[in-house]
Amino acid sequence: MVDVHATPGDDGPTDGDEDTRVSDGVETPARGRSGEPGPADGAPDRQLERRALLLAVGAGGAALLSRAVAAQDEETEPPDDEPADEAEAEDEEADEADEATDEEGADEPAAGETETVAVVDYAYEPGTDSPHVIAPGTTVEWIWETDNHNIVVDAQPDEADWPGHEPIENTGFEYEYTFEVEGDYEYHCTPHIGLGMVASITVTDDPDAAAGEGPIDLVPPSAMLLVVATTVSLVAVLGLSYVFMKYGGPPAE
Numbered sequence: 001m002v003d004v005h006a007t008p009g010d011d012g013p014t015d016g017d018e019d020t021r022v023s024d025g026v027e028t029p030a031r032g033r034s035g036e037p038g039p040a041d042g043a044p045d046r047q048l049e050r051r052a053l054l055l056a057v058g059a060g061g062a063a064l065l066s067r068a069v070a071a072q073d074e075e076t077e078p079p080d081d082e083p084a085d086e087a088e089a090e091d092e093e094a095d096e097a098d099e100a101t102d103e104e105g106a107d108e109p110a111a112g113e114t115e116t117v118a119v120v121d122y123a124y125e126p127g128t129d130s131p132h133v134i135a136p137g138t139t140v141e142w143i144w145e146t147d148n149h150n151i152v153v154d155a156q157p158d159e160a161d162w163p164g165h166e167p168i169e170n171t172g173f174e175y176e177y178t179f180e181v182e183g184d185y186e187y188h189c190t191p192h193i194g195l196g197m198v199a200s201i202t203v204t205d206d207p208d209a210a211a212g213e214g215p216i217d218l219v220p221p222s223a224m225l226l227v228v229a230t231t232v233s234l235v236a237v238l239g240l241s242y243v244f245m246k247y248g249g250p251p252a253e
Contacts, residue, residue: 114139114176117199119149122192127199134179136203141176144169149189149197151175157183166190179203 115134118125119142126132134140142151142165153164160181168191169175179185182203189197 112137112139114141116140117142119144119146119189121146122189122195122197124187124189124197124199127201128197131202132200133202133204135205136180136182137178138203139176139178140201141174144171144173147171148191150191151187152190154186154188154198156185157181160185 113135115132115138117127117132117140123129124132124142132140147170148168150166150168151164152166153162156162160179160183162177162179162185164187165175179201182205185201185203187199187201
């Protein structure tokens with residue numbers, strides 16, 4: 001290896017210049033005497049700063065462009081869309097209210113309607129096994145589906161004048177009456193009263209409340225089940241006691 005150093009009298013590097021070192025025939029620049037990096041050392045940082053600046057400018061431009069497009073879309077929308085949407089919403093609410101009213105009206109008999117009662121063997125349906133509750137002004141139509149039945153009135157409000165239909169009729173006969181006076185009406189079939197062919201009608205302004213009324217259970221079902229289970233247990237214990245006392249003693253000598 002050959003080292004070449006410049007002398008003070010030569011035109012070589014001075015105190016502020018960079019030294020040049022030759023190793024194996026290759027010249028490499030050396031750091032300055034002050035230890036500061038050469039010009040190429042800060043290049044990567046400057047490139048990163050430029051990229052960050054470009055990215056920031058690009059993001060800002062994209063945001064401004066998106067806002068301009070959104071504003072343009074809002075300006076181009078037809079002005080009648082909002083009133084149209086409000087009108088459609090009002091129509092939908094009105095339709096829902098009408099449907100709710102129709103459903104409520106379907107559950108409650110209204111005045112002026114007609115209800116049918118089937119006259120079958122030993123029963124009026126509804127009226128015998130299920131409550132028959134109607135509103136004032138409702139017309140009830142009885143239709144004979146079996147033979148030998150009639151309608152004999154047993155009780156009705158004082159202001160009412162329901163005559164019933166006492167002649168015996170057969171299958172296919174129809175009879176109707178419009179109930180105007182509120183109150184309870186009771187009637188029966190003469191040929192089959194002994195078989196439980198009786199019925200009742202309740203006329204009221206509040207059919208739902210009247211239909212909800214029924215016989216009060218004096219003993220809840222759970223209590224009734226407990227009573228039955230206790231009775232069965234007592235019978236079993238008494239039976240086992242009897243068998244033990246009769247057959248369980250010591251054998252006779």
